[in-house]
Amino acid sequence: MNVEITELTRRFGRNLAVAGVDLQAGPGVFGLLGPNGAGKTTLLRMMATVIPPTAGRLRLLGRDPGAYGPRREIRRRLGYLPQNLGYYPGFTVVEFVEYFALLKETPAARVPAAVATAIERVDLGGKARAKLRTLSGGMLRRVGIAQAIVNEPELLLLDEPTAGLDPEQRVQFRALLRDLGQRATVVVSTHLVEDVGAACSEVALMDQGKIVFQGTPAELTARGTEHGTGDAPLERGYTAVLAAARS
Amino acid sequence: MTAATPVAPGPLPVAPRAGVAVPGLARLLRLELRHNAMLWLLPVAGALFWFNGYREIMALPPMWNLRAMTLQNRLLLDLTIPVTAAAAWMGSREGRRNVADLVAGTARPRWARQLATWAATTAWAEVACLACIAAVYVMTARQASWGGPLWWPAVVSAAGIPALTAIGFAAGAWFPGRFVTPLVTIVAFFGLGFGTQAASGDHSYWQISPLTAGAFDIGAAPGVATFYHYLPDLSIAQVMFTTGITFGILGVLGVSSALNGPRLRRLAAVIAAAGLAAAGTAVALAGTGRLDPHGMIVIPALHDAASNQPVRYTPACSRTAIPVCVHPAFAVFLPAMTAAVGPELTEIAGLPGAPARISQVAEVYQQEPQNGIVSLAGVPGGSTFILPDQVPGEPGATSAQFAGDLEDTLGLQLIRDVILGENASAVAARPSQAQLAVIAASVRPGSVWLGPSAADANAPELSGRPLLALSSPAARAAHRFAALPPDAKHAWLAQHLAALRAGRIPPAQLP
Numbered sequence: 001m002n003v004e005i006t007e008l009t010r011r012f013g014r015n016l017a018v019a020g021v022d023l024q025a026g027p028g029v030f031g032l033l034g035p036n037g038a039g040k041t042t043l044l045r046m047m048a049t050v051i052p053p054t055a056g057r058l059r060l061l062g063r064d065p066g067a068y069g070p071r072r073e074i075r076r077r078l079g080y081l082p083q084n085l086g087y088y089p090g091f092t093v094v095e096f097v098e099y100f101a102l103l104k105e106t107p108a109a110r111v112p113a114a115v116a117t118a119i120e121r122v123d124l125g126g127k128a129r130a131k132l133r134t135l136s137g138g139m140l141r142r143v144g145i146a147q148a149i150v151n152e153p154e155l156l157l158l159d160e161p162t163a164g165l166d167p168e169q170r171v172q173f174r175a176l177l178r179d180l181g182q183r184a185t186v187v188v189s190t191h192l193v194e195d196v197g198a199a200c201s202e203v204a205l206m207d208q209g210k211i212v213f214q215g216t217p218a219e220l221t222a223r224g225t226e227h228g229t230g231d232a233p234l235e236r237g238y239t240a241v242l243a244a245a246r247s
Numbered sequence: 248m249t250a251a252t253p254v255a256p257g258p259l260p261v262a263p264r265a266g267v268a269v270p271g272l273a274r275l276l277r278l279e280l281r282h283n284a285m286l287w288l289l290p291v292a293g294a295l296f297w298f299n300g301y302r303e304i305m306a307l308p309p310m311w312n313l314r315a316m317t318l319q320n321r322l323l324l325d326l327t328i329p330v331t332a333a334a335a336w337m338g339s340r341e342g343r344r345n346v347a348d349l350v351a352g353t354a355r356p357r358w359a360r361q362l363a364t365w366a367a368t369t370a371w372a373e374v375a376c377l378a379c380i381a382a383v384y385v386m387t388a389r390q391a392s393w394g395g396p397l398w399w400p401a402v403v404s405a406a407g408i409p410a411l412t413a414i415g416f417a418a419g420a421w422f423p424g425r426f427v428t429p430l431v432t433i434v435a436f437f438g439l440g441f442g443t444q445a446a447s448g449d450h451s452y453w454q455i456s457p458l459t460a461g462a463f464d465i466g467a468a469p470g471v472a473t474f475y476h477y478l479p480d481l482s483i484a485q486v487m488f489t490t491g492i493t494f495g496i497l498g499v500l501g502v503s504s505a506l507n508g509p510r511l512r513r514l515a516a517v518i519a520a521a522g523l524a525a526a527g528t529a530v531a532l533a534g535t536g537r538l539d540p541h542g543m544i545v546i547p548a549l550h551d552a553a554s555n556q557p558v559r560y561t562p563a564c565s566r567t568a569i570p571v572c573v574h575p576a577f578a579v580f581l582p583a584m585t586a587a588v589g590p591e592l593t594e595i596a597g598l599p600g601a602p603a604r605i606s607q608v609a610e611v612y613q614q615e616p617q618n619g620i621v622s623l624a625g626v627p628g629g630s631t632f633i634l635p636d637q638v639p640g641e642p643g644a645t646s647a648q649f650a651g652d653l654e655d656t657l658g659l660q661l662i663r664d665v666i667l668g669e670n671a672s673a674v675a676a677r678p679s680q681a682q683l684a685v686i687a688a689s690v691r692p693g694s695v696w697l698g699p700s701a702a703d704a705n706a707p708e709l710s711g712r713p714l715l716a717l718s719s720p721a722a723r724a725a726h727r728f729a730a731l732p733p734d735a736k737h738a739w740l741a742q743h744l745a746a747l748r749a750g751r752i753p754p755a756q757l758p
Contacts, residue, residue, distance in 0.1 A: 045348065048348075048351075048352040049351075049352055050348050050351045050352050068508035068509060068510075069508075072354050072356075072508065073354075075352060075353055075354035076354040078352060080348075080349070080352040082348045082349055084345060084348075085349070086341075086344045086345030086346035086347070086348075086349055087344065087346065088282065088340070088344055088346070089344075090282050091278075091282060095278055095281070095282070098274070098278065099275070099278055100349075100353065102271050102274050102275045102278070102355070103275075103350060103353035103354070103355045103360060104353050104354050104355070105271065105353075105354045105355055106271075107271075108270050108271045108273075108274060111271070111274065147349075
């Protein structure tokens with residue numbers, strides 16, 4: 001298992017953002033669903049080693065990120081796209097992705113090729129020399145994905161990766177996710193259930209800091225056959241599980 | 248976006264190059280160099296220095312000591328605003344641009360990342376600093392009549408740059424708001440400026456300020472570091488201080504982030520401790536300074552006695568009746584000097600007691616309490632002299648004032664020594680009215696005090712200047728004698744000097 005989480009908790013003052021989550025994930029695309037404020041982003045930030053957990057056990061890629069050495073090793077093999085992508089407007093696409101390749105300690109000799117590959121994979125080859133300040137929101141999101149995958153991560157954490165992408169790009173992105181999931185564990189946090197249905201082999205649903213469902217998309221769909229509301233089968237499963245959790 | 252296993256495409260700007268393996272940190276530094284705020288502020292830095300420092304420095308006489316020491320006094324202050332601002336802006340970049348989460352999940356330690364950004368900022372700031380130094384030194388090399396560049400003032404300025412960027416960068420990194428940049432810039436500017444004003448005496452700890460070039464009340468004076476070597480004692484302490492501050496702040500920056508890991512934080516702690524210890528030691532050393540007789544600060548623990556030796560030089564001499572010889576650094580002033588005292592030289596040349604030539608000697612300084620410094624001058628009279636404190640080109644000094652000062656000092660000294668003979672330097676000497684008349688007639692008006700009443704004639708000397716009663720017979724004789732050409736004066740003195748010295752000639756007998 002690349003991700004092993006046991007009783008993971010995170011508090012921000014009095015606010016309990018993640019409340020005793022248990023989760024395991026191996027290679028493949030893992031969808032993390034949930035309404036706003038469910039704790040998805042906080043869970044992803046802990047998995048990205050950006051913030052430490054308040055309590056509980058977290059093992060990533062077989063290592064304990066609580067210790068500096070293993071944490072650094074994890075980070076070399078980690079890709080992370082935060083929900084709010086900050087960027088340096090004066091950098092070009094190539095420079096921004098190269099910057100993160102270097103921060104991830106990609107061997108220097110491999111950096112140019114890795115950068116070129118990552119940029120091609122998000123279909124930004126034509127904009128490689130463009131300054132980030134000139135790009136649209138969707139293009140910036142793709143730049144964010146490129147920096148996340150530039151080190152060919154074994155664990156890829158994507159927080160709302162399809163926000164701002166047009167339908168065609170979302171279709172392409174799902175294909176990319178499926179491809180990445182063949183070799184790595186890809187955790188995708190989203191509230192767009194169709195992304196999960198199209199790309200994920202497994203899905204967890206969070207609400208109020210807890211995981212209220214974990215299974216395949218088909219199993220989530222099955223939960224909504226009787227009580228759920230929504231336009232699509234997966235949406236009905238999503239709402240049914242949430243309603244059951246809150247009742 | 249493509250799911251297919253990709254091959255590296257060709258035409259991207261960063262294409263792999265065979266045989267070139269640039270280390271990761273070097274690549275990072277290259278990126279930071281390309282996208283650094285200091286790069287954009289280089290023209291601002293250059294303009295500020297040109298407006299505030301360069302014009303004033305280049306207006307000074309073309310003497311290496313004056314210009315180099317004034318450069319140290321100005322350059323760092325002129326660059327403080329753009330350099331500190333750029334560093335603070337770069338230091339706060341991650342916080343301002345909301346990339347903290349993005350970079351926090353990367354493997355390279357935060358300190359290494361910060362050091363790369365700081366190093367790039369510092370590199371561009373050093374480019375600005377060195378360009379300013381080069382501009383002054385290249386122009387001075389073309390104009391100076393003697394000597395070579397004084398490197399220590401330049402080294403102190405260059406060593407101050409990393410300290411400024413470290414202060415700005417750390418402030419930006421710790422408080423990444425938009426207001427930290429103007430705030431830290433203002434604090435650094437006034438802090439640096441205040442540091443130079445707070446110095447008091449040769450034992451002052453404040454002279455550790457990298458803007459302080461030499462003793463507080465002397466500073467960049469023409470005679471300092473001309474006859475004797477420039478003493479690097481204070482400069483060494485200043486470099487030690489700024490380097491220590493740089494390492495101290497960068498070390499604390501490394502210690503302050505838990506993201507750096509225990510080994511790196513320990514290393515940062517050692518660097519911080521060493522840096523702060525060096526800075527503290529430098530301040531303590533500055534406090535042991537004492538004024539060297541030649542106008543520079545000696546720090547005993549750093550002093551090399553070999554540098555006490557006078558500089559060897561071949562004097563530049565005038566082709567006047569009595570040659571006037573000056574240190575070659577002052578050769579540019581020789582025409583003005585001979586023009587100022589030429590009549591006196593013609594008048595006394597060859598007379599008994601007149602020197603065969605007169606030579607410039609170094610001024611001798613002595614520290615008084617607080618910032619007071621007295622010049623002991625040490626002029627034994629006769630064949631040696633010192634130049635006035637201010638030479639043309641220095642702020643507030645004009646050629647006319649320089650000539651007047653020379654007549655008041657050197658001209659008067661020459662005439663007095665010849666007219667009064669061996670008694671010239673005796674305190675008890677009471678020159679006769681005829682002697683006073685000849686002296687007054689030989690120097691410019693003002694060199695001799697003209698008293699309002701005959702009663703003043705009872706006090707023939709005041710403040711080292713002869714006193715001549717207005718409307719007295721001696722004053723009328725002085726007017727007559729002054730109207731003679733120098734050759735006629737010389738001829739009369741050649742015949743009557745012995746009698747004049749002996750006091751046997753009354754004023755009425757003066758031609």
